[in-house]
Amino acid sequence: MSTGSLYIVATPIGNLKDITYRAVDVLKQVDIIAAEDTRHSRKLLDHYGIATKMMAVHDHNEADKITALLDVLNQGQSIALISDAGTPLISDPGYRLVRGVREQGGSVVAIPGPCAAIAALSIAGLPTDRFLFVGFLSAKQQARRAQLEQFVNERATLVLYESPKRILDCIADAELVLGEDRTMALVKEITKTFETVRTGTGRQLRDWLLESDAHRKGEFVVLIEGVQDAGRVPSIDPSVLRALNLAHQSMPLKKACALVSELSGVAKNALYEAAIANSNE
Template identity: 50%
Template sequence: MTSSDCTDTEAGTLYVVATPIGNLEDISARALRILRDVALIAAEDTRHSIRLLQHFGITTPLTACHDHNERDESARFLARLQAGDDVALISDAGTPLISDPGFNLVRHVRTAGITVVPVPGACALVAALSAAGLPCDRFVFEGFLPAKAVARQTRLEQLKEEVRTLIFYEAPHRLLDCLSDLEKLWGHERPALLARELTKTFETLKGAPLGELRAWVAADRNQQRGECVLLVSGWQAPEDEDALDARTLKVLDLLLSELPVKRAVALAAEITGVRKNLLYHVALEKKAAASDRPQAAGKSEEGA
């Protein structure tokens, strides 16, 4: 194995290895080779991962690296790497660090100047997005929302006018409460999709407006089980807000000529009462249009 970025040629490499999220056929040949060849595998839950390794006949030593011991154990893993051993980091399923442990270990190892190599593979949020039929050119992953209702609703209120497709992980026992909050705060017509038990026997992908999706989940308790990914289409301005009146545009133009975009938008919103989100997008369009225009002729040409 190579360590192309490593400052110490004697040191090992930390491989961040994605594992299947359900269907074991999704593991890559490269991942299997690395798991066999490294000196040690750091796993989120050794009891879970041992079944994966046994299935593929992998006998590499296994040790725990999870939320409760990661900070303390990072020094031990670093010592193995500095001694020349290669180490693989895996989570229970999918790509490590994505709503899973591993961040502190990876940061610690990189700070020490040791190479960290990603070994890509399954990731629930990407799998769900690829099949959702929602805009995927720009999206934001929010991970797990707060478990407590008030904190969850506060966070959803903050995200209400996010224009990118939003992706959440949600625990099955909180799924219905989450959908109810989304419908209440974001409206029952916002397009959404529930991806549940991806790649497994009872895989479900149900796309519908939030109100319909919430009612569908409420009517079938089977949909409140397993691993859940929830995707919601980004906010769009109502049609009657698409065009700004001449006065608002003039105020925005005057402020943009003197101030940075964010400050100009904030003041324009205060003066006109128009939503900051809408003003901000118009301001960005104006800035982009201005930068695309040819430069004005020089003074000598003006006087010609």
């Protein structure tokens, strides 16, 4: 029995014209379109006269739908997986389905096209020779800061996604943890009428966001320049180092770093590295 193919189809991230001829052909020819939100995708399909049957496949039901979708493929029918915008699986559902098809030896075919992360990198003006896609950070401040601390010494450009309601907090935490001198870029409304790119320090970007409510609307891609010298020990105010030394006299170094970080705003990783460097000296 011939097994059908699963097509991973990239769709526009804003401008409906940003879809390939091949993607339109595939969406017309497959037996089922697995869409993240069928109501949202209906606008795109109607625009191109695509009448293919749709099925909702999203984060909350993907695990339950896999068996049914695999049965469709095993019957020789084909499926196109699309997300609300951009390339499926990139901070969107689909990983478990693709893995399931691969595990049973099925065919998974890429129909490439728009991706917000790549589009933002191409226009932001930050280094693109190395980049690290992080996706969405935690919605909770403590967890978000802990995630950012993993990238204190990262040399690659960081690429994040963020929502309008958390964009200010995200930039503030990135500035606090990664350093106020880091160059960052905000890219929003990509391919739409009000496509915007703003580059500067965290403080400059927060000031711009606060200038107008309109500046905080839309989905954001946040890009953060990597550290320029990962081997350099961060410069820390002497008074903060004295506080760290005092704290270390009564508790383990990691706990001392956590305490002084909370009080001073200096990243725990930076404090730990400075303490180790000083002890070696």
